[in-house]
Amino acid sequence: MSAEAYHWPPEVTAHMTAAGWSPERRVDVSAWEEELSRTSGFRMHTAAARFLAEFGGLKVPEGPNEPGQQVASDEFDLDPLEGEKMRPYFQRVGRAAVGELYPIGSVAGGHALLAIDEAETVFMLFGDHCRRIGVGREAIANLILGRRPQ
Template structure:
């Protein structure tokens, strides 16, 4: 996992300023950057992880950890966060905007679309993304 992240520009102890992302996404009033989101983005925000090929249970998809790509989708994160009982803050888009990723206040990373699924918490979630592990659905139903 570290090899793929390092190739994208990440390194242990990395710290980036998240002020612009906070301001862009909080402007709508729909979402607030909580501590887990800020800590995750300070360390992992920005890199474009270029991966592909077969994964553990799904194809490995390239991703960019840029929450700014989620501007305009804040209501989606607020709605699904309420449905799963947490505060979801956007952290990136996946598959050229087909899916989004959000992080809860306990560090659980969710795939957000017209349904939600979890990749797990913290480093395990990031590892699942890199290894191509299918997320586990959390709710049934469709939100439009």
């Protein structure tokens, strides 16, 4: 499933809109690309550029945390500089990724990092774990709604 093919449930759209997202939102990713290349050796791939152009810079509050959720929802910050100087760590724990992982943010005030691979799959990295969250927009919904990916 491509990132563009996934349509959010209405509650996710409302949550993201409240966080500052809109369907037309586009941000310039060049400063992040330059900084992460210079300081950490990251090379921004197409999937990372597309994801960050739409979502980069957003601070998303935790979702509703209701009965029946598979995991707790927590706040997440879509700032790729949260992964600065973490390239060796990404390479070590990101074995499930297709190609290189690129940082896209953090969860729970930095307790876990978020990264995207070249196939648009978003991963949460913590300790020695690399957990698949979903593909593109699906990952956003899963983080807000406390769902494990299918």
